[in-house]
Amino acid sequence: MWNIRMRASKLSDDHKEAKEIHISGAEGIYEEKKISTAILRYLRKAMSHSRGQPDKIFLTIERFKRQPLTVPLLEISSLPCNSPEEARMLITKRLYTLGISNEAIKKAFDILYCASSMRGAALIRMKSGVRAEPDTLRGVRASRLGIDNQSRRRLSMKLLKLGINTERVKEALILASKVAYHKDIIAELCISDNPDYTTGYTASKEFGYMRISNIKNQGHMSGGRVFFIKENSDISSIIKYLEKTPVLVSSIK
Numbered sequence: 647m648w649n650i651r652m653r654a655s656k657l658s659d660d661h662k663e664a665k666e667i668h669i670s671g672a673e674g675i676y677e678e679k680k681i682s683t684a685i686l687r688y689l690r691k692a693m694s695h696s697r698g699q700p701d702k703i704f705l706t707i708e709r710f711k712r713q714p715l716t717v718p719l720l721e722i723s724s725l726p727c728n729s730p731e732e733a734r735m736l737i738t739k740r741l742y743t744l745g746i747s748n749e750a751i752k753k754a755f756d757i758l759y760c761a762s763s764m765r766g767a768a769l770i771r772m773k774s775g776v777r778a779e780p781d782t783l784r785g786v787r788a789s790r791l792g793i794d795n796q797s798r799r800r801l802s803m804k805l806l807k808l809g810i811n812t813e814r815v816k817e818a819l820i821l822a823s824k825v826a827y828h829k830d831i832i833a834e835l836c837i838s839d840n841p842d843y844t845t846g847y848t849a850s851k852e853f854g855y856m857r858i859s860n861i862k863n864q865g866h867m868s869g870g871r872v873f874f875i876k877e878n879s880d881i882s883s884i885i886k887y888l889e890k891t892p893v894l895v896s897s898i899k
């Protein structure tokens with residue numbers, strides 16, 4: 647099996663400081679014969695993102711030396727909300743039932759609603775609310791993940807019935823399923839940094855992948871991801887799992 651990763655960026659228009667701005671990213675796990683189709687799809691995604699035109703597109707094509715770990719897809723549900731305020735209130739209630747403290751939830755919202763976007767996710771200790779990742783500007787990237795062909799087809803059919811059969815939803819579900827599988831990760835909260843996309847989600851082993859409408863106002867560049875982790879968990883083993891362990895989603899209820 648092969649892992650393909652794409653990352654597109656541009657240099658900021660601010661001439662005082664040459665800063666690389668993240669535009670978009672994507673990845674998957676493929677058999678060799680599917681590589682060229684996947685690359686074309688990723689190039690199209692990189693070139694047509696509402697965050698702007700990239701100056702650089704990085705493509706990595708890597709053969710896995712070992713079989714990926716297989717994990718189940720999370721159950722899908724929706725939490726309709728009318729405003730970011732209502733979304734915050736319902737998310738807070740939901741995360742609180744998982745034992746996540748108010749401090750940790752507040753820290754997550756501060757990160758997610760702030761304008762500067764990270765490439766990866768913040769790791770937040772679930773009781774103290776302390777940030778745990780070594781590089782807080784970049785965050786931790788969940789990588790080396792994908793879905794097998796049969797599960798992808800079944801997932802498409804399932805999402806079609808729900809009226810949400812998009813690549814964006816599939817990618818988020820695959821990522822959330824890998825993340826939630828780790829024993830020390832209690833929940834994830836995600837707000838897209840795409841200004842046109844106002845549906846976020848929260849995910850966990852307990853209540854699956856829950857889509858939340860109007861989590862932010864239209865036109866906002868803010869967004870990000872937060873993984874709430876057990877208070878005393880070992881950070882290096884979580885990061886190793888998220889970044890390096892190949893994971894294939896391969897069963898759908």
Ligand code: AMP
Pocket residue numbers: 671763764765766767785786787788789821836837838839840869870871
């Ligand atoms: P997106 O859902 O692609 O709009 O991404 C929303 C935010 O999630 C980004 O701003 C990043 O902070 C974070 N993010 C995107 N991809 C990943 C990833 N593979 N692993 C961890 N965090 C990510």
